[in-house]
Structures are given as C-alpha cells and as structure tokens.
Amino acid sequence: MEQTPLLKVNNIEVIYEHVILVLKGVSLDVPTGGIVSLLGANGAGKTTTLKAISNLVKAERGEVTKGTVEFEGKRIDKMYAPAVVKMGLIQIMEGRRTFEHLTVEDDLLTGAYTRGHDVKGIKESLEMVYKYFPRLVDRRNAKTGYISGGEMQMCAIGRALMAKPKLMLLDEPSMGLAPLLVQEIFEIIVQLNNEENVAMLLAEQNANMALQFAQYGYIMENGRVVLDGDADTLKDNADVREFYLGLTEIGKKSYRDVKHYKRRKRWLA
Amino acid sequence: MAFFLEVLFNGLLVGIMYSLVALGFALIYKASDVFNFAQGDMSLFAGLALVGFLTVMPLWLALICTIGVMTILAYGTVFIVFRPLVARPPLILFMAAIGLSFLVQGIGQSIWGTQPKGLFLGIPEITFDIKEVFLNTFDLTFGGVAGVLVVGLVLFFQKTRTGRALRAVADDHEAALSVGIPLLRAWAVTWMIAGIVATVAGVAWGSRLGVQFSLSLIAYKALPVLILGGIDSITGAILAGLVVGAGENLAEVFLGPYVGGGIQTFFPYLLALLFLWFRPYGMFGKEIIERV
Structure with missing residues (x-):
C-alpha cells in the first residue's frame, strides 16, 4: 500500500471568466x-x-470545473x-508581492494572520525567519517597497513561513x-x-x-x-x-x- | 486678533466634520478600490436610524443600536453587493457604489420617512469666551469626539493584528489573500469602520441642521477634502478637512466682503483645483513606490 501523498491533484480543469480553458486535466502528487x-x-x-x-484562482474569476485537489486526504478545491x-498550504506568488508600504517586520507578521493571537508562537516563528534570513534583521524597519529584489524574495518566503x-x-x-x-x-x-x-x-x-x-x-x-x-x-x-x-x-x-x-x-x- | 482666532477655531471645528466624511471615503478607497459614493448616504442613514431609535429608547442604547445597524449595512454591502464584483474594473465598482447610494437613501427614507427631523442629544450649547475668542460647548464636544475617533483609528491601524491585515489588504489584495487574510471580511470591517465614522458625522451634522435628505450632500463637501489630502491617505483626509474648514471660514469672513460674500460654498473647490494643477496626488497621497 502506497502512502497517501500530502498533496494530490487529480485531473483538474480550470476555466477563467467561464470561457477560457487554461488547464486541461492536470494531475500531480507532492x-x-x-x-x-x-x-x-x-x-x-x-x-x-x-x-x-x-x-487563488477564484480571486481572478477563475474556477476549478473538473477534478479534485486533496491536501492531507481532505478535498480543498471548494x-x-x-x-x-x-x-x-501557502503559496508564494510570482513577483514576490510584498506589501510595499509595510515594514519588513509587519509584512512578515501578516503571514501569521491565520494563527490568531498566539503571541508566543508567532514570536518564535519570527525569530526562526530571522535565523534563516539574517539579512532581513537589518532591514526589519524598512518599508518593503525600498528593499532589494533578493531581500523581497526572502521576505516573501519568510512571510509564508510565518504561517507554519x-x-x-x-x-x-x-x-x-x-x-x-x-x-x-x-x-x-x-x-x-x-x-x-x-x-x-x-x-x-x-x-x-x-x-x-x-x-x-x-x-x-x-x-x-x-x-x-x-x-x-x-x-x-x-x-x-x-x-x-x-x-x-x-x-x-x-x-x-x-x-x-x-x-x-x-x-x- | 481675537476675532481672527475665533473664525479660525470655528472653521477648524467644522473642518473636523469634513475630515470625518473624507476619512470614510479614504478608508474604503484604500482597502477596496471602491470610491464609495454612498458615504454621505450612510451618514444620512445613520442619522435617520438614531432618530428612529431615540423615540423608543435612551440615547446610549440608541447609539449602540445605530452602530449595530451600520455594521449590518457594511456586511450586507460587501457580501451581497461587492462579492460578485471581485476583480472587476474600478468603473464597475464605482457604478455599484452609485447604485448603493440611492439604495441606502431609499431604504433609510422608506423605513423612517422623508420628513426632516430634529435630533436632540442633550448636549448644551453654551457660548463662552477665552480671552474674547468665542466658542461653544456643542462644537467643542463634537470636535473632541472626532479627535478621539481619529486617534483611535490610527492606533488601531498601526498597532493591532486586524489593523495590520487591513493595511496589507490596502497594498495588495491578492497577496493578502495568499497569506490567509480573508479579503471579504477585511473589506466588511473597513466598511464597518467607515459606517461608524459616517455615524459620528451624521449625528454631528444632523443635530446641527436636522436629519434630512440634504445630509447626504455632505459627501460633496468631502470631495475637495479628498483631493487636497490625497484620496488614499488617512492623515491627508484629517488634515485636509481641517484646512478646508478653516480656509472656507476665513475666506468667507475676510475675503467675502470684497466680492459680495458666498465664497464659502465654492472656496474648497477652488482650493482643490489649485491642488489638481500642482499636486494631483494631494498633500499625502500614497507615494507610488516605483522600482527602477
């Protein structure tokens, strides 16, 4: 018996604006x-x-019309x-997409939004992110719109990491x-x-x-x-x-x- | 000199009301790219609701109920009107907001009637003077309430988790959604805050002029304020409101006599036009961070 994968995408089809067929049956496992x-x-x-x-397709007027997406055995496509x-399960979007008027630290903290008011856990995660990306420590009070492209990518990954x-x-x-x-x-x-x-x-x-x-x-x-x-x-x-x-x-x-x-x-x- | 100060202060006290209305616009525009045409109608709606509630209950309870009604209105607006319009072009959102303004006005008037109503909050209107600068307690009370509200909002946006999430939403909707911030709920909270702001403005103006249809027109007073302050700036809305309030009052009193008066009504627009020429994004419009 093969172990069930963490993510199982089963033959999905995606249509944008009800007419444009973008994915025509994609399956993959992670x-x-x-x-x-x-x-x-x-x-x-x-x-x-x-x-x-x-x-996130839904926010762009797209829709998964066929197939299923399972994460840890549960369907998540709806x-x-x-x-x-x-x-x-968190996505780091193309082009980094940091919140340019937020400071690096505030930007990182937005990643922990779904964790509610777990102040202690969030603080530990923040320290972990700074451990992996020591460059961000110096820039923590800079607005992300003004940091370099590499730092932005680090900030985007770090922000995702904050969601555990x-x-x-x-x-x-x-x-x-x-x-x-x-x-x-x-x-x-x-x-x-x-x-x-x-x-x-x-x-x-x-x-x-x-x-x-x-x-x-x-x-x-x-x-x-x-x-x-x-x-x-x-x-x-x-x-x-x-x-x-x-x-x-x-x-x-x-x-x-x-x-x-x-x-x-x-x-x- | 005392007279100048008196005119200035009274202008500022009116100005802070403009600030409140403009603040409602700025909050919603920042968070959801909707130019909320209905902001003035929300003030009218809140005023009507408060008058309605006051006939059956004490003031404090009526205020709570009014804010409750505005919250329901905010959630309804976001989840019924704007949810199907996610990721639509701004013009469509704007048209929806215009439709919403008539709807809110219509609902308010069909529930509570179209007759102008007096609103008495029991705040005494006593005129007193400090070194011959005449002020009255009524204006000062509302100036104070508006001030406290503004400080509270700034703290909320800067210091709390929800405030931070709302700022993130204002910067990039999709990225905010991708990190797990529920976009629609964030918008609803923003509309609710705008509703509370509209309530304070509606009550303040309503108790001065009576709660009536013309209350919804205070939205137009906010337009030059928005141009002056920058449409997406909270600080801008507040300061520009004060500038416009003080400016129109000073202009009326000191320049008015030379041109036969009535400057007050168009002075703010004149100011706005000057700004459009020289600083189209206003005093504090969002700096567009462009990477080169």
Whole structure:
C-alpha cells in the first residue's frame, strides 16, 4: 500500500471568466516533506496550477470545473483561500508581492494572520525567519517597497513561513534575481525543507536549478502535464535536455547544425 | 486678533466634520478600490436610524443600536453587493457604489420617512469666551469626539493584528489573500469602520441642521477634502478637512466682503483645483513606490 501523498491533484480543469480553458486535466502528487518541481515555458499553466491548488484562482474569476485537489486526504478545491492557508498550504506568488508600504517586520507578521493571537508562537516563528534570513534583521524597519529584489524574495518566503506551512507553493522564486542570489535562495529552500520539514512545489522556468534541487518533476505544456519522472531521469531525458536544459548529446548545440537537424519532441502537447 | 482666532477655531471645528466624511471615503478607497459614493448616504442613514431609535429608547442604547445597524449595512454591502464584483474594473465598482447610494437613501427614507427631523442629544450649547475668542460647548464636544475617533483609528491601524491585515489588504489584495487574510471580511470591517465614522458625522451634522435628505450632500463637501489630502491617505483626509474648514471660514469672513460674500460654498473647490494643477496626488497621497 502506497502512502497517501500530502498533496494530490487529480485531473483538474480550470476555466477563467467561464470561457477560457487554461488547464486541461492536470494531475500531480507532492509527498510529505518532498520537493517537486513543475517546469514549463511561459503560459504553460504553471501559475494557474498553483493558484488552482491554493484557491487563488477564484480571486481572478477563475474556477476549478473538473477534478479534485486533496491536501492531507481532505478535498480543498471548494474551500476559501485563507482556510487552505490555515491548514498549512501557502503559496508564494510570482513577483514576490510584498506589501510595499509595510515594514519588513509587519509584512512578515501578516503571514501569521491565520494563527490568531498566539503571541508566543508567532514570536518564535519570527525569530526562526530571522535565523534563516539574517539579512532581513537589518532591514526589519524598512518599508518593503525600498528593499532589494533578493531581500523581497526572502521576505516573501519568510512571510509564508510565518504561517507554519506543511507545503509551500513557490512560483518562480528565481525570477529577476542574479544567479548567485538564486543559488542562495534555493539553498535556503532546501534547508527549510530539511530542517522544518516543509514540502515544496516549485514552479520554475529555470529547469536546471529546479531539477538540481527537486526529487521529482513534472513538465507542462499548453495546460497539460506532458512528462513526469524522477529529477535524475528527467535530467537524462533527451527531449528535456534539448528543450529545457539547452543541451544535446554532443554538448551545446551549434547553430550551424540547426538547419539539418531539428529534433521533434516525443510527446504530444 | 481675537476675532481672527475665533473664525479660525470655528472653521477648524467644522473642518473636523469634513475630515470625518473624507476619512470614510479614504478608508474604503484604500482597502477596496471602491470610491464609495454612498458615504454621505450612510451618514444620512445613520442619522435617520438614531432618530428612529431615540423615540423608543435612551440615547446610549440608541447609539449602540445605530452602530449595530451600520455594521449590518457594511456586511450586507460587501457580501451581497461587492462579492460578485471581485476583480472587476474600478468603473464597475464605482457604478455599484452609485447604485448603493440611492439604495441606502431609499431604504433609510422608506423605513423612517422623508420628513426632516430634529435630533436632540442633550448636549448644551453654551457660548463662552477665552480671552474674547468665542466658542461653544456643542462644537467643542463634537470636535473632541472626532479627535478621539481619529486617534483611535490610527492606533488601531498601526498597532493591532486586524489593523495590520487591513493595511496589507490596502497594498495588495491578492497577496493578502495568499497569506490567509480573508479579503471579504477585511473589506466588511473597513466598511464597518467607515459606517461608524459616517455615524459620528451624521449625528454631528444632523443635530446641527436636522436629519434630512440634504445630509447626504455632505459627501460633496468631502470631495475637495479628498483631493487636497490625497484620496488614499488617512492623515491627508484629517488634515485636509481641517484646512478646508478653516480656509472656507476665513475666506468667507475676510475675503467675502470684497466680492459680495458666498465664497464659502465654492472656496474648497477652488482650493482643490489649485491642488489638481500642482499636486494631483494631494498633500499625502500614497507615494507610488516605483522600482527602477
């Protein structure tokens, strides 16, 4: 008997404004304490998948019309987003989205909203966040609109951590950050995964980075999952190597050869 | 000099009422991007409700009941009128607010009638003077109440968990929802606060001028205040209300005679126009933090 996964997305379909079909049957699992990545190009449906799970699609006039989303064995696809956060599933949206007129500390504290007036627990969490992101300590009284992009991303992750999540949905944490900073952020994500036992579902365009840190991966195109497998298997898959990692059998592709040899994907999108 | 101070003080005391009305606008605009056209009608509604309750119960109970009614109105507005309009363009929200203003007015008048009513709170109106500056107790009482309310609101927004959540909602609705702040409830709380503010304004104006339809027009007095203060600024609403109140009174008394009087009615708009030319986001409009 296989252990039930922490998150189970079962063949969901998402429609925006009652007409636009964005997801056409997406299924995926995230095991307890695992790191799973969701890869795909712009417009493949990664963000919509995450928002369907966290129930934020409703705030954009979208709707899960078919399929189910289960978290810890309970259906959450009809719930209100804050109730899902209270259960321990939180999304860190693309583009960081800190509250720019709030100070870093106030911003972090908003993450603990669902925990009510547990003053002592919240204070401990705040200290934990500062431990993982020591850079935020110096900026705690600065408005988040004035801190750097990397600090904003740290603030956004820290804020999510304040909710004591069991699963974090991260949407493009690498976006717009310098490579070194991306490396640093990913290392912290892995550290949080190990030490705080937070499972991660990571939507990324940076396939290289995502497959390096994840155990399992799904590849999306046109609102469907077209391929999934262990991160190592995916890394070795010829199509993934060519289309997502920019590698071919002979190393970097030379544009001189493009005319003669055009590889076709072996899946149908 | 004493006369100047007297005109100034009386202007400020009227101004603080403008502040209250503008504050209601600013709170709701900040939190939910709705330009709440119904703010004046909410004041009228609260005034009518209070007069209605006063016929059957003592003042303190009537005040509590009025605030209860305004709370129900706030929740109803958010959950019935605005819930289906989540993520719609601002113009649609604005139209909904205009519709709401007529609805609130209509409901209020159909329950409590359209006749102008007197509202007597039993606050004595005694005129006294400090070094020949004449003031009266009635205006001072309401000035004090408004002041306490404003300080209370500032503390609430800065120091409490709910206040912090409301500030987060004002910055980014979706991000607030993503961290678990229930958006609709946050909006309802904001409307409720605006309702309480509207109540104080409605009661203050109502007991001075009588509770009648024209009470809903105080909303228009708040428009120049909003332009002056910045539409999404609480501090702005308060200070601009004082500036407008003092300004129109001073202008009326000291400039009025030269042009035949009546400056009071349009002076605030003139001031607002000047601001639109030189500082369109007002004195304290939200600084737009743009990352380059």
